[in-house]
Amino acid sequence: MIRGVIIDNSIQDQTNRHIVEVNKKLNLANSIIRHDINNCLSVLRGCIDLIVEEDCDGRFVQPVKILSSVTDKASMLIQGAKTYQEIGINEPQWILLDNLFEHCSDSHPGIVFFNELKGVKVLANPLFKKAVYNLVENTIRHGKRASKVWVFCRKKEGGRLVIYYVDDGVGVPMEQKESIFEYGSGVNTxxxxxxxxxxxxxxxxxxxxxxxxxxxxxxxxVVPKGRYELCDHS
Incomplete structure (x- = not known):
């Protein structure tokens, strides 16, 4: 009986090592592909610049505008793919939300932040910072008239913590409240x-x-019980 358990553990360890090795190879392949695509985009941008310099009579203004837009979007897609790849690589870490939103306030002077998350920490993927940044970018791009953001939290039943991010923009249509979280939704990337x-x-x-x-x-x-700390939070 004990021997059987040892064999099972050995097989599991071997499988885990194989998964880790495969992920390393996939990550390396993705990095190489992104690097090569970025090199191609750099060449394309150089060609666009040459066309602009030689286009004395403005015949290629519209085609150049389209090419530049497509090139920029391709670059953003590559960056998004890089971020998505990094989601599962790093271990969770404790992140102080007060400092995070203060940084957002400094980097987005056009938005006034009302931050009530002093002393609140969450155990999250290191890219949680990117998630918060994307929320602010979403407000700027889609809120249209948005000029203010409120962030606060409330404890709920079952020990959960709910963090609220509120802006004063145009809001989200009822029929889009779920689809906005799907890949490819909206404009840009x-x-x-x-x-x-x-x-x-x-x-x-x-x-x-x-x-x-x-x-x-x-x-x-919604943050599960055990994944947050409230330090000096009233």
């Missing part, structure tokens, strides 16, 4: 809210949008 949900799910967090259309967006981030 389609990575934004999709990446947020994927990053949060790595530590069993959930996100949804519950705001009233026309009155601003309200995002709820």
């Amino acid at each position: 389609g990575w934004g809210l999709f990446l947020i949900r994927e990053i949060l799910s790595m530590t069993d967090m959930m996100i949804r949008e519950i705001g009233k259309p026309g009155e601003g967006a309200i995002f709820e981030i």
Whole structure:
């Protein structure tokens, strides 16, 4: 009986090592491919610059504009793919939300932040910072008239913590409240809210949008019991 357990553990260890090795090779392959594509995009940008210099009569203004837009989008897609690849690589870490949103306030002077998350920590994927940044970018790009953001939290039944992110923009239409988290949704690259949900799910967090259309967006981030700390938080 004991021998059988040892054999099973040995097989499991071998399988785990194989999975780790395969993931390393996949990550390496993805990195090489991204590097090569970026090199191609650099060449394409150089060609676009040459066309602009030689286009004395402005015949190629519109084609150049289209090429530049497509090149920029391809570059953003590659960056999004890199971020998605990194989601499962690093171990969770404790992140102080107060400092995180203070940094967002400094880097987005056009938005006034009302931060009530002093002393709140969450055990999250290191890319949680990217998730927060994407939320702010979502407000700027889709909130249209948005100028203010409120962040606060409330403890709920079962020991869960709910973090609220509220803006004063145009809100989200009822029929889009779930689809906005799907890959390819919206304009630009389609990575934004999709990446947020994927990053949060790595530590069993959930996100949804519950705001009233026309009155601003309200995002709820649900943090499981044991994955947060409230230090000096009233």
